[in-house]
Amino acid sequence: MVRHPLADDVRIPDDPTGSSSGSDRDVALLKEMAAQMLGERDHMLGFPLNLDFDYRPLADFLQVHGNNVGGPPTSSEYQLHSKVFERAVVSFFARLAGHEEAFGYVTTGGTEGNLYGCYVGRERFPEAVMYASQATHYSLPKIARLLRMDYVAVEVGHDRAMDLAALRRHHTARKGGPAVVVTTIGTTTGGSEDDLAGVREALADAGTDQVHIHSDAAFGGLIAALAPEPRPWAFESGADSIALSGHKMLGAPFPCGIVLTRPEHVEAIRRPGIAVGSDDDTITGSRDAFTPLLLWYELRRLGRTGLQRRVAHCLATAEYAEQRLREEGHHPERAPGSNTVLFDKPTAALCRRWNLLSVGDRAHLIAMPHVTGEHIDRLCADLRQ
Template identity: 40%
Template sequence: MTAFDMSTFNISAEDKKRLDDLYAMFHERGKRHMGYPGNLLYDYRDLYRFLAFTINNVGDPFVDGQYDIHTHPFEREVIEFFADLFHAPKESYWGYITNGGTEGNVYGLYLAREALPESVVYFSDNAHYGLLKAARFMQFPMSVIPSQPNGEMDYEELEEALRRDSRPPIIVATVGTTMRGAIDQIEKIVAALQRQNITKFYIHCDAALLGMVLPFLDDAPIFDFRLPISSLSVSGHKMIGSPIPCGVVIARLENVERIQKHIELIGAPDTTLSGSRNGHTVLFLWYAMRRYGHAGFKAMIESCLDVTRYALRRFAEISWEAHAGDFSVIILIKRPSEKIVKKWQLAIEGENAHVVIMPNVTKEAIDALIADVSAEA
């Protein structure tokens, strides 16, 4: 028996009822979850037993330190999967499982800043709001580049901004903007850099959602390490699905070596942004990766695109404005009433709303949404 007997304490019947109600509410809400990119279709029952452990992946995933309840070997396999998927250079990449796409973006900017201390960070006005925040707290000089009407960065504006400032640029390319699913074409960014004879630069790719979509589609634009990017961040809970938010960041090793510092306390190098790190999310990602593999993910993405095309057809039938990019699962629609926005948990921006087609969004659910919208059309 331990010194502290926890069995003499319990939560009240009232508290238990609150938890039951919350559970029932989540079940209901999950059926109409269409505005945010989170795949709710997963079954991680095999992993529930691991909630009995405090799994902490503190430190570098490639070095097993003093803290012994960790999932580093599984984390390394997940990182390897993503490094392959993103064509990271063999033997000279590094990565870790983050708490989400935002942490990966902050990490990318951190590596960039250490590589190019006197630099300016550029991203488009359609980039994720977390970038503005990250640039602010790092006190980064920044330049927000206007977008084209489709949400993609305006490359002429970027080139003009690069021409005006002689400091080395750090450019964040968004591969799948949050609202429109637009893709900043890294090849066009690189061409602008070349025309301006800029050889010292750092490109970070924010591929939060489409990083898990484009690699599985023929003829999709290239956005990965085949181009001169230095780091890439993708969310784990979005297309893959995870009950706990998470993400993956992959970077060229030389940039990580620049920041690493050995910490005696944990017996490992400090290379990550967080100290204590989630070891459970590693298991979720690993499980999905082993279950689906490349072929399974490809089938998953194709099914989402099939439902996306179906939804576009249904919106056209009721003459409700709706649009999606060629490789995207985000459908931008004319904003419906507040009642519909709330019922279907749609994300809104001014006159627009969007529907995100994740693997759990069925054609039947689209039909139900269309029935609601057409009643207002």
């Protein structure tokens, strides 16, 4: 492990009195760290997260312990919670996903949403095998291990989406039976989208209608929903549960997300009244009451139309990046309607400077809300040198 330059400064003494630490110096250290992190906004092109937000008006909540223990629909004996705000956030996403009555809650991120969706699917169909494409997020094979489910990584086609003929072949070879299928809407490695309706058809052809489809829309859900030409991603297209991210298109100072599921499916896991008086129908017991307030604040500020403008900005920036990188000879490619642009991997120093993730000899540029044409021009100038 490389030694961090602040490692000595941040060491926590056993007895703070009489040491070189003290609140003024500590606050200065924290400010230094924050300034460094804020400065990175100028060069953050490779990660699917938004750095364009300001939640400082919510600072009062940093002085009190809020706890949304149990699911959002039921109140709890711990009175300091923000469930009324959480229900408003869930309701916004449920409407967007095409099922106003959907059950949902605010999660710690995409991984918890995926775990929840697969858990509900496994409890509905205890013998189910789990399928996801080879391009799925790395959380899915881990979740299969946690839930002790048989896991099959289904091949992808030229478009990097799940190959439905391969899915049919795999399930036929297993002689049918129940299945939990994870479709990805916006893969982390290129933005491709699986075909939810096609998955159900392929499994019906292979002899099963006992299927739970979990849509991992952590990265691309809001883009598919709010693009000028919306694409299938949610309940209307056959999803049983959906994971969305809060820190990607929306933006938050820490990872968070939203999970949704058809209300009747939650019965498979719900234990009424046992979570401090609330129903136990989430993964964790105690849950953070602060994140729902952040998400509510940002959603009230932006609304659906503001988010639509945001998605349009990301897609326009991705298109501009694709055009500029082509002009400069870096062989860009972009999945239809995606904000991810793959291009020839530059030097390691440039990947570090621009926070670019790479797979093999290709690098990812992801046009998130804080990324502008000016960032692209500066990247191209650097690439030219």
